[in-house]
Amino acid sequence: MSTTVNRRAGCPDEHPGGPAAEVWRYGILGALEVRHGGRPAAVERPRHRAVLTWLLLHADRLVTTEQLVDAVWGENPVATARGRVHAAVSELRKTLRLGGSQPLVSRNGGYCLLTEGATVDVVRFRQGVAGARRLACDGDPAGAASALREGLSLWRGTALAGLEAPFAGAARAHLEEERFAAQELLADLELSLGRHQELVPELGAVLDRYPTREGIAERLVLALYRSGRQTDALAVVRRVRRRLGEEYGLDPGRSIGDLESAVLRGDPALLGAPRTGPRETAAIPAGPPERQPVVPSPGTGPSQAPEPSPALDPPAAPGPSPRPVAPHSVALQFRPAQLPPAVVDFAGRCAELGELQEQLRQAAGQAGARVCAVTGPGGIGKTELALHAAHRAAGLFPDGQLHADLRGSERVPAPPAEVLAGFLRALGVPAGAVPAAAEDRAALYRSVLAHRRLLVVLDDARDAGQIRPLLPGSGRCAVVVTARNKLAGLVGAHRVDLERLDDTEAHALFAGALGPRRAAAEPEATAEVLAACAGLPLALRIVAARLTVRRHWTVAAMSARLGDHGRRLDELRIDDLAVRTCFETSYRRLAAPGGHGRAPDPARAFRLLGIAPGSVISRPAAAALLDLSPRQADEVLEHLVDAGLLESPAPGHYRLHDLLRLFAAERAAAEESEAALRAAVERVTDWYLNGLVEADTLLFPGRPPAAAPAVPLTAYREDRRVTDGGAGLRAVG
DSSP states (O other), X not given: OOOOBOTTXXXXXXXXXXXXXXXXXXXXXXXXXXXXXXXXXXXXXXXXXXXXXXXXXXXXXXXXXXXXXXXXXTTSOOTTHHHHHHHHHHHHHHHHGGGSSOOEEEETTEEEEOOTTSEEHHHHHHHHHHHHHHHHXXXXXXXXXXXXXXXXXXXXXXXXXTOOSTTHHHHHHHHHHHHHHHHHHHHHHHHHTTOHHHHHHHHHHHHHHSTTOHHHHHHHXXXXXXXTOHHHHHHHHHHHHHHHHHHHSOOOOHHHHHHHHHHHTTOTHXXXXXXXXXXXXXXXXXXXXXXXXXXXXXXXOTTTSOOOOTTTOOOOOSSSSOOOOOGGGSOOSOOOBOOOOOOTTOOOOHHHHHHHHHHHHHHHHSSSOEEEXXXXXXXXXXXXXXXXXXXXXXXXXXXXXXXXXXXXXXXXXXXXXXXXXXXHHHTTXXXXXXXXXXXXXXXHHHHHHTTOOOEEEEEEEOOHHHHGGGSOSSSSOEEEEEESSOOTTSTTOEEEEOOOOOHHHHHHHHHHHHOHHHHHHSHHHHHHHHXXXXXXXXXXXXXXXXXXXXXXXXXXXXXXXXXXGGGHHHHSEETTEEHHHHHHHHHHTOOXXXXXXXXXXXXXXXXXXXXXXXXXEEHHHHHHHHTOOHHHHHHHHHHHHHTTSOEEEETTEEEOOHHHHXXXXXXXXXXXXXXXXXXXXXXXXHHHHHHHHHHHHHHOTTSOOOOOOSSOOGGGOSSOOOOXXXXXXXXXX
């Protein structure tokens, strides 16, 4: 944006042209406000205000007509919704043409509101918060506090006030959370500057608005105590405890309990340093972890004392021999909020989501860390489910959320020591205080998280060994792990194993991503697309995305393209998303599990399973297909199940996901000789025929024997004798 930045405060100044400059100014931190050159521009109709607000929330990004329809009308749009959106945009263009140029433009079947040369209050607010963090990092808490106050002054009331569109509630809550986070950070800075008396009325007003916010309560307690109001400080703790119990059935976190104890015993450390330093929240973008600030105590400048580690050496109270403070009484420098955004059109997985949320709720209310493992093949929606559940449960973990991509599906996964270093810096440990040894980092990490309520999301884990060093040792913490393999070595974890979506869930996801009207307009073609995607969320999202950017394609046209099995995987890709690439990642990771005798090759087994007849194959039939002993076949098949490349619908029976079968057949054609493929098919075919002949002989002993395969295939059966016809038929199946 063409705004100038105040070098000290980090907040944008007015446009260079001055207050009277002919520029657009948009405001959503309150009721919607649109001004041009100091004059208000009338946007009076509720629908027009909703459309403009949605465009401002997505400024400088393409917004489709379907997205606007869903934003303005929700799940039940009127039949003329598209036309009304076009009419609203047309009227807005007339209003916004005052400046001579047209900031609201049409692009690729959608609309984009260009804000270059304009000012948007929420953008200025976020710039002010980011500037405050930089100033605090540079040892200027007074300048940081000034920048925050300037940013907070842009608020004119409740965000999106008076707007009643379906999207308004969630957007308003997110913006209000940003405001709260800035107020919390401002309180930390003011406490560090010794302005506790001035803070008491401000923090009291904020706590009245957010009565269960333990972070604000802690700061208010500290401000009251430093103001000589010990009784009032203890009353705040009691009030928060009562409200948490009444509204959520929860007790306060250990941190505020420790603070209460410190107030009761008159701990002198409370007078010398902030009980809680700046704590980061989801709404405030984090700066580089190694530059996160340590706010000095009142009376000490940044050059007068070494930078402390909040987990080891809290800022000391003035005096020759300050009393040491126990590690558990030292609050974190920041409250990390690292969760990536969740998809807005999440659909399906109701049972799994409820199960995961219940586990997180229990973790927040009970001592001891709890681990939930979300597993399944690539593209099945593990990350979406984990993040959706994590965002919903974030309020149960007031000390923050950590997130790491463990890169388990890549050739080189993230080393646990590297992840621990990032976590420690995010939790406020200065870069110079992070231990060098991985074991020491893990120990410090567990110490920092002891007595905390914090949520950790570990995405795309390689194996249990990568995860164990990243688990909290105690506290009311929860860990959500996603992985393609089953993580069998993660003892004690609650497991949520994802399989393909059922028809109802698949339709909900596809219709939500494409738009319910477009999906409902071609029900038969939609059903064909769902069948081609075989319940794989990644495939459904890719098809919906391709149709969204190809406005003139019908669903039937896409169905026809997917109907060609030979090119189906070619169609299931858009930009950097591709079903084939997702499968290739898992396929490249296959390694021999360590067999008995001749070690079975799981990659070869996977390839040959792609050409096996039928949708389900038994272990003996697979042994014939793969030319392995029953024991070797069992080993390699279970290895593929653990790797997320094979399903086991019943003991001793296996199947490939439909799209994985196509991929496996591709790899077989590319990597196996024609002779090898022909021999594999002949072996499994002879196996089935031999079993049928044996069953026929036992079922009808008086009938002349049918022709048997040239070579009996008893070597691939665990029990080579068939004693009755039913057993023979089961052996075949």
